Amino acid sequence: MDTITALFYVFSAVLLGAAFRVITARSTVHSALFLILAFFNASCIWMLLKAEFLAITLVLVYIGAVMVLFLFVVMMLDINSDEGASAIREGFWKHLPLAGLVGALIALEMAAVLMGGFRLTEAAPLSEAAVKLGNTKLLGIAIYTQYLYPLQIAAVLLLVAIIAAIALTLRKRKDSRSQDASEQVKVTKAQRLRIIKMQPTVEQAATPAADNTQGGA
Structure with missing residues (x-):
């Protein structure tokens, strides 16, 4: 066994262990960190297969951008460590057989599609x-x-x-205000303008004060 084969088995074992811990870890943050570890080992396997572009893309895009976004989303969620985790994983073992069957079916379909790529003798140089x-x-x-x-x-x-x-994830906030363009177009003058008839107000002239001196006389 040469060095490349030994490294391939080591990276594959770590990749499978990290992938298993992604779905079995009790903490969502730990699941995201194990997924980062799985992506890193997958990029190492691609480096062994001389697919440098795919390996660098996996590190830059998935580990550098997507998983950071996942961590921000997980940390922003208000989940209690006891009740929230049990509510998220409720019914996990109940749906495990169906999920395993779907996973096996997807693996067989991928093997049927990719099988031609492993036949190196038929590939043209x-x-x-x-x-x-x-x-x-x-x-x-x-x-x-x-x-x-x-x-x-x-x-x-x-x-x-x-x-x-x-x-x-879209939630309508109660305190948000928005305008409907269609409603604004269909509005009429009667809905916007109201004419009110009001009686005119006339200011009365102030009466001069009585002369106290004349009244005394």
């Missing part, structure tokens, strides 16, 4: 010009030519997920 292009450029050419349709499907799924997340 790369030309010298393709080798000089580099890993990143070859990946971009393959994504936007051969896998353009799956890329568009993935983009649509991500858009739907973003819209669903916004719709689920």
